Amino acid sequence: MNLFFYSSRRAACPDDCAYPNCAEHCLWTLQSQSVLSAVQRLPYGELFPLPPQAQLRSGDLIIVHVANLQELEDLIDHGQALDNYRLVLILNDQVYDNSRRYHLLNPRYIATTRQAAGELETVVSRIARQANADQTGTGRQRSPLTA
Amino acid sequence: MASILIIDDDTVLCSMLFEQITAAGHHAVEAHTLVDGRRCSAKRGFDVILLDVQLPDGNGLEHIADFKRASLEPEVIIITGQGEADGAERAVRSGAWSYIAKPHVIRELDLHLARALQYRRERQKVTTIPVALKRSRIIGSSTAISGCLDRVARAAASNVSVLISGDTGTGKELFAKAIHENSRRSQENFIIVDCAALPETLIESTLFGHVKGAFTNADRDHDGLIKHAHRGTLFLDEVGELSPAIQKSFLRLLQEHEYRPVGSNRQLFSDFRLVAATNRNLDELVAAGTFREDLLFRLKAFTIALPPLKERKEDLRELVSFFMHDICQRYGLEAKGISADFLDTLAAHDWPGNVRELSQVMEQVFTNPLLGSTCFSIHLPESFRIMQVRSGFDKSRPAASANETNLPHWRFFKDRCEIDYLQRLRAASTGTISEACRLSGLSRSRLYQMINKHGLTFS
Numbered sequence: 001m002n003l004f005f006y007s008s009r010r011a012a013c014p015d016d017c018a019y020p021n022c023a024e025h026c027l028w029t030l031q032s033q034s035v036l037s038a039v040q041r042l043p044y045g046e047l048f049p050l051p052p053q054a055q056l057r058s059g060d061l062i063i064v065h066v067a068n069l070q071e072l073e074d075l076i077d078h079g080q081a082l083d084n085y086r087l088v089l090i091l092n093d094q095v096y097d098n099s100r101r102y103h104l105l106n107p108r109y110i111a112t113t114r115q116a117a118g119e120l121e122t123v124v125s126r127i128a129r130q131a132n133a134d135q136t137g138t139g140r141q142r143s144p145l146t147a
Numbered sequence: 148m149a150s151i152l153i154i155d156d157d158t159v160l161c162s163m164l165f166e167q168i169t170a171a172g173h174h175a176v177e178a179h180t181l182v183d184g185r186r187c188s189a190k191r192g193f194d195v196i197l198l199d200v201q202l203p204d205g206n207g208l209e210h211i212a213d214f215k216r217a218s219l220e221p222e223v224i225i226i227t228g229q230g231e232a233d234g235a236e237r238a239v240r241s242g243a244w245s246y247i248a249k250p251h252v253i254r255e256l257d258l259h260l261a262r263a264l265q266y267r268r269e270r271q272k273v274t275t276i277p278v279a280l281k282r283s284r285i286i287g288s289s290t291a292i293s294g295c296l297d298r299v300a301r302a303a304a305s306n307v308s309v310l311i312s313g314d315t316g317t318g319k320e321l322f323a324k325a326i327h328e329n330s331r332r333s334q335e336n337f338i339i340v341d342c343a344a345l346p347e348t349l350i351e352s353t354l355f356g357h358v359k360g361a362f363t364n365a366d367r368d369h370d371g372l373i374k375h376a377h378r379g380t381l382f383l384d385e386v387g388e389l390s391p392a393i394q395k396s397f398l399r400l401l402q403e404h405e406y407r408p409v410g411s412n413r414q415l416f417s418d419f420r421l422v423a424a425t426n427r428n429l430d431e432l433v434a435a436g437t438f439r440e441d442l443l444f445r446l447k448a449f450t451i452a453l454p455p456l457k458e459r460k461e462d463l464r465e466l467v468s469f470f471m472h473d474i475c476q477r478y479g480l481e482a483k484g485i486s487a488d489f490l491d492t493l494a495a496h497d498w499p500g501n502v503r504e505l506s507q508v509m510e511q512v513f514t515n516p517l518l519g520s521t522c523f524s525i526h527l528p529e530s531f532r533i534m535q536v537r538s539g540f541d542k543s544r545p546a547a548s549a550n551e552t553n554l555p556h557w558r559f560f561k562d563r564c565e566i567d568y569l570q571r572l573r574a575a576s577t578g579t580i581s582e583a584c585r586l587s588g589l590s591r592s593r594l595y596q597m598i599n600k601h602g603l604t605f606s
Binding site (some may be wrong): 048049050052054057058059080083084095097098100106108109110112114116119121122123126127129130133144 | 284315320336337338341343344345346348349364366367369370372375385388405407442476477478479480481502503506507510536
């Protein structure tokens with residue numbers, strides 16, 4: 001299982017932006033955690049159709065940053081294609097409080113932008129460990145993301 | 148408390164039954180003729196009717212169907228002094244719940260009554276089974292998978308807790324979702340709790356939510372997943388991974404459907420339907436003392452055991468077509484053909500990772516740069532092709548070294564390449580022989596020779 005980060009829009013801020021709802025800030029914070037340093041950014045904009053050279057494979061984990069309700073609805077439009085991946089959502093507080101439609105994406109975990117990155121790191125490590133245990137049982141390749 | 152009508156012309160027995168039933172906490176009404184019984188039955192609904200056979204105004208067995216059509220559709224228990232096999236059979240054929248001979252009625256009534264009432268409670272939970280089952284992404288029509296879908300339909304029509312078991316990759320989450328989507332809760336949320344992903348430090352606030360000030364960084368109220376699951380379905384994935392402390396919390400939640408957000412004094416209620424899944428043997432975990440027996444009892448009111456892929460290989464063709472279509476959509480590609488040898492090679496595999504492994508293998512096929520318009524076994528990962536090559540050898544021959552087995556037989560490899568080339572050539576030339584000769588540099592006779600050799604058509 002490989003680990004990816006996706007946000008539909010790139011913010012015009014530096015990597016060390018301090019605004020908690022900013023996708024750049026979110027990615028920068030995640031990558032500062034040891035386990036999440038391997039996270040790869042997926043291209044901005046529409047996620048599907050994937051480019052032929054895309055590294056994304058079924059069963060990979062995508063951490064999706066959702067800044068507002070419009071981004072959430074755009075993702076829900078791709079819900080069926082996203083069923084092939086493990087999703088962890090990072091939601092803006094307003095999105096978390098004002099909609100429950102993010103459950104349509106069947107996320108394995110839902111965090112908010114205020115949540116400590118260390119907690120997310122723990123959750124992702126455990127998901128990776130479980131995925132690796134499944135794959136070890138079937139003799140397939142282990143993920144580099146082993147906590 | 149149940150409502151029971153006793154119809155018997157033996158007034159002494161009637162009184163004894165009346166005492167026994169009311170002492171058990173139920174409501175009872177006596178009638179001594181069929182006419183009285185019908186009048187009582189029409190006046191109010193009963194859960195159970197105790198019906199004598201020989202009554203002054205007729206034979207009770209001939210009126211079972213009438214009584215069962217009354218409001219509440221009661222269960223009918225026949226009581227008679229003429230205990231004989233034919234009468235019992237006739238009673239059951241007429242739709243009676245059971246048949247008690249009068250000499251044993253006082254002793255046996257409690258048991259018959261308890262079973263009939265339990266059946267009614269279950270029947271009320273299971274109302275109607277959906278006619279057309281929504282089975283999004285559950286692919287296959289094998290006997291094994293059809294049996295599982297039947298159980299999905301039965302589970303969806305009820306409100307009981309469901310435990311789905313099956314090896315990794317068999318589709319437990321899809322089946323859980325199918326139960327939700329076919330149930331009366333389908334318009335509400337389907338909430339996934341990945342029990343293996345949540346550490347103990349996070350599980351309570353994730354499930355129950357928290358109030359402002361409950362802990363450091365809790366600077367606002369936060370709803371938990373249990374609240375989100377109100378009127379919907381709560382899916383506990385990998386439930387066998389729950390720690391003992393969390394199992395205790397869950398047991399309380401499942402019993403009362405009440406919970407308290409972290410830092411709050413208020414008890415809240417959530418009306419959720421529970422579906423759990425595991426790839427572990429929970430009975431063994433109970434025996435080992437790592438899983439609570441009382442929690443397991445709550446979880447497995449209704450069970451669905453999913454078959455491994457190796458036990459439903461007749462579904463391979465459908466699954467391959469589905470994954471191919473799905474991958475083509477995700478990558479914006481044109482659909483491909485599937486050759487017989489491709490399916491044969493897949494069928495020779497044991498699929499320890501089940502359907503998930505198959506979907507990943509299909510993705511690998513699509514990343515093969517040699518893939519043309521048709522999937523051949525040569526496009527599969529090397530491990531599959533090696534297996535096929537090995538299976539063609541005499542098992543009694545000494546095993547070759549690892550380096551040797553990594554290479555397919557030259558003729559096999561050459562044939563696969565030729566077939567792939569011809570398929571691509573056909574597509575590029577739109578099936579025109581002269582254009583194919585121009586593109587490939589092959590003579591017309593050589594091209595025909597190769598087409599015939601591989602049994603292909605070119606128009």
